[in-house]
Amino acid sequence: MNETMVCAVGNVATQPVYRELSAGPSARFRLAVTSRYWDREKNTWADGHTNFFTVWANRQLAANVAASLNVGEAVIVQGRLKVRAEAREGQNWTSADLDAVAIGHDLARGTSAFRRAARPEPAAAAGAPAQPEPDWQTPAGQSPAEPESPRRREPAAVT
Helix, strand or coil: CCCCEEEEEEEECCCCEEEEECCEEEEEEEEEEEEEEEECCCCEEEEEEEEEEEEEEEHHHHHHHHHHCCCCCEEEEEEEEEEEEEEECCEEEEEEEEEEEEEEECCCCCCCCCCCCCCCCCCHHHCCCCCCCCCCCCCCCCCCCCCCCCCCCCCCCCC
């Protein structure tokens, strides 16, 4: 499938808006991406043009966006670029949207504390008996640094 996947680094420009739709949860926010360049005359960094993208998140990503992002936070968004052109009230408008696959805080510009989201129980598994957790304990008498040696199979006798 031919899609334009991009990675945009910028700041959350609007508070995320969360909606429960018939197709599942959805969230959107505006992302401001400002280029920076070295101004040789002033011998300092300067801001260039700012591009704005509407970022769309769906399902669990939408819920996590609504619970995690606020205006002004530095984020990295990976997703499919969708550019739309339309005529409204006699004027031509062009918008750039990102259908997000992954969104995270930009740790080059700050810190973040990750909390794993609780997954809802699937409806089919609700009636099924719970699977026991695997036993990850090291067997008694065995050092964790010395794994159990694999058993060698004796070669079959050739007759």
